[in-house]
Amino acid sequence: xxxxxxxxxxLVQPVGSPLSLECTVEGTSNPNLYWYRQAAGRGLQLLFYSxxxxxxxxxxxxxxxxxxxxxxxxxxxxKKLLLSDSGFYLCAWSDWGGSADGDExxxxxxxxxxxx
Amino acid sequence: GQNIDQxxxxxxxxxxxxxxxxxxxxxxxxxxxxxxxxxxxAPTFLSYNVLDGLEEKGRxxxxxxxxxxxxxLLLKELQMKDSASYLCAVRLTGGGNKLTFGTGTQLKVEx
Numbered sequence: 001x002x003x004x005x006x007x008x009x010x011l012v013q014p015v016g017s018p019l020s021l022e023c024t025v026e027g028t029s030n031p032n033l034y035w036y037r038q039a040a041g042r043g044l045q046l047l048f049y050s051x052x053x054x055x056x057x058x059x060x061x062x063x064x065x066x067x068x069x070x071x072x073x074x075x076x077x078x079k080k081l082l083l084s085d086s087g088f089y090l091c092a093w094s095d096w097g098g099s100a101d102g103d104e105x106x107x108x109x110x111x112x113x114x115x116x
Numbered sequence: 117g118q119n120i121d122q123x124x125x126x127x128x129x130x131x132x133x134x135x136x137x138x139x140x141x142x143x144x145x146x147x148x149x150x151x152x153x154x155x156x157x158a159p160t161f162l163s164y165n166v167l168d169g170l171e172e173k174g175r176x177x178x179x180x181x182x183x184x185x186x187x188x189l190l191l192k193e194l195q196m197k198d199s200a201s202y203l204c205a206v207r208l209t210g211g212g213n214k215l216t217f218g219t220g221t222q223l224k225v226e227x
Binding site: 032090 | 164212
C-alpha cells in the first residue's frame with residue numbers, strides 16, 4: 001500500500017530564516033505530487049505541483065520554491081520566511097489523472113509552520 | 117477565475133441526516149471530490165463524481181449535476197465523529213490532475 005510522509009510535524013521559525021519541508025511517498029511510482037497551504041480557517045491553496053522529476057509548476061507567485069530531486073521526494077523551500085508564510089502545509093500525491101477512475105489525491109499528515 | 121461555494125458552518129443532531137451543498141463556477145470541469153478534514157489533521161478522501169447522479173458509499177452519498185454546477189454530500193445516521201470540515205474540490209481540465217478547493221463546511225454534530 002502507499003504511504004506519504006512529511007516532516008517536521010511542527011516548526012517555529014523567525015522571520016527571515018530559511019525553510020525546508022520534505023515529503024516522501026512510498027509504494028507507488030511516478031506519482032503526481034502537490035504542495036498546499038491552508039491558512040487558519042481557510043481552504044486549501046495549491047502552491048506547486050509536479051508530474052515528474054525536475055518538473056515543477058507554480059500556481060501562486062510567492063517567496064516559496066519547490067523541487068523534486070527524486071521520483072518520490074518533493075521539497076518545499078524558502079530563502080527568507082515572511083509572517084504571511086505561517087500555515088498548515090500539506091503534501092499530496094495522486095496517480096496521473098488520466099484514467100477512468102477518480103485518481104484522488106492522498107494527503108500527508110502536514111507540517112504546521114509558525115513564523116514569528 | 118475559479119469559484120467554489122459552500123456554507124461555512126452547519127449543525128445537526130446525532131442520528132439525523134445532513135446535506136452539505138457545493139456550487140461551482142470553473143473554467144473547466146473534470147470531476148468533483150469530497151474530502152473530510154478533522155481539526156489539525158490532513159483531509160481524507162470521501163467520494164468522487166464525474167457523471168451526473170448519485171454515488172453511494174455506506175453512510176455517505178454524493179450527488180452531481182454538471183448542468184447546474186452543483187453537488188451535495190449527504191451524511192446519514194450522523195455520529196459524533198462526523199464533526200469535521202467537509203471540503204468540496206473540483207478537478208479542472210488540463211494536465212496535472214489539479215484540484216481547486218472550496219473553503220469547507222464546518223459540521224458540528226450535537227447530542
